[in-house]
Amino acid sequence: MATLCRSLVLVRARLSSLSPTILVSTSTFTSLETSIPLYSINQPYSRKQIPKKYLKNHIPLTSSHIMASSAGLSTNGGDTDINTAVFPLSSSSVLKINKGDITKWFVDGSSDAIVNPANEKMLGGGGADGAIHRAAGPELVDACYKVPEVRPGIRCPTGEARITPGFKLPASHVIHTVGPIYDANRNSAAILKNAYRNSLSVAKDNNIKFIAFPAISCGVYLYPFEEAASVSISTIKEFADDIKEVHFVLFSDEIFNVWVKKAKELLLA
Numbered sequence: 001m002a003t004l005c006r007s008l009v010l011v012r013a014r015l016s017s018l019s020p021t022i023l024v025s026t027s028t029f030t031s032l033e034t035s036i037p038l039y040s041i042n043q044p045y046s047r048k049q050i051p052k053k054y055l056k057n058h059i060p061l062t063s064s065h066i067m068a069s070s071a072g073l074s075t076n077g078g079d080t081d082i083n084t085a086v087f088p089l090s091s092s093s094v095l096k097i098n099k100g101d102i103t104k105w106f107v108d109g110s111s112d113a114i115v116n117p118a119n120e121k122m123l124g125g126g127g128a129d130g131a132i133h134r135a136a137g138p139e140l141v142d143a144c145y146k147v148p149e150v151r152p153g154i155r156c157p158t159g160e161a162r163i164t165p166g167f168k169l170p171a172s173h174v175i176h177t178v179g180p181i182y183d184a185n186r187n188s189a190a191i192l193k194n195a196y197r198n199s200l201s202v203a204k205d206n207n208i209k210f211i212a213f214p215a216i217s218c219g220v221y222l223y224p225f226e227e228a229a230s231v232s233i234s235t236i237k238e239f240a241d242d243i244k245e246v247h248f249v250l251f252s253d254e255i256f257n258v259w260v261k262k263a264k265e266l267l268l269a
Contacts, residue, residue, distance in 0.1 A: 084097065085097045089246065092244065095236060095237075095240075097247070098250065099250055102114050102132070102249040105171060105247065107209075108172075109171070111207060112210040112211070113173035113174060113175050113203055113206075114169065115212065115213045115214065116128070117177065117179055121153055121154070121155060126220065135168065135169055136168050136169045136174065137167050139167040143167075147164070157178065158180055159179075159191045159194035159198065160178065161175055161176065161201070164176065173206065177216065179191070179195045180192055180195075181222070182217060189231050192223065193235045196235040197235055197239050209244045210243070212247035212249045215228060215229075215250055215255050229263075230266070
């Protein structure tokens with residue numbers, strides 16, 4: 001933690017020389033039960049204020065450690081290896097790109113939702129879909145069974161979105177969407193755009209103010225990372241009005257780095 005304190009002093013010095021458009025926010029140690037705020041660089045900090053079990057086992061996901069949006073400056077938290085990059089979307093909305101576990105993400109537990117990269121049956125699967133179902137508990141699949149089928153066995157056609165409660169997840173809701181299996185010979189980008197746009201539309205219809213996406217279709221559906229990042233970020237920029245915070249919570253360094261690079265190109269140019 002001494003390393004963290006030294007880092008905060010150095011970063012604060014760097015930030016003081018930047019323009020006034022810098023966005024600075026504090027981190028939160030998150031768990032399924034509670035969230036414990038980490039004091040900002042302007043406040044005294046005592047390690048005794050945070051139980052050791054949270055320092056050891058939980059990670060900050062709901063906001064950035066420190067990020068200068070205009071310069072792309074970020075810093076690691078001393079006790080974790082989580083990165084968060086923050087970018088402006090509008091005067092009232094920001095994009096936050098996090099590296100971490102989307103099943104542990106939440107903001108307020110009432111107006112927040114994670115996006116599940118589901119299949120058309122909505123009954124669970126592999127990758128992030130399976131992880132979200134396991135973390136939410138069996139109530140989630142029960143709720144998915146109750147979603148009306150639009151065709152036999154199809155509850156959420158590719159590119160569309162549905163919403164259920166989050167049950168045992170810390171986020172209050174799950175928005176299920178189905179991304180395309182990548183095929184260079186069909187218009188995969190339009191389908192992927194629909195998945196993001198419809199997820200945001202469902203969020204707004206249900207008064208969701210904070211939403212977290214994975215990298216839809218970038219797992220077993222083999223969507224190229226660069227193109228997926230471009231489609232997702234440009235779509236969010238276009239349709240994220242009325243959403244306070246749009247997050248990406250990404251599990252690998254490679255995908256995280258691609259998303260941050262693309263966000264700089266599309267949002268800071």
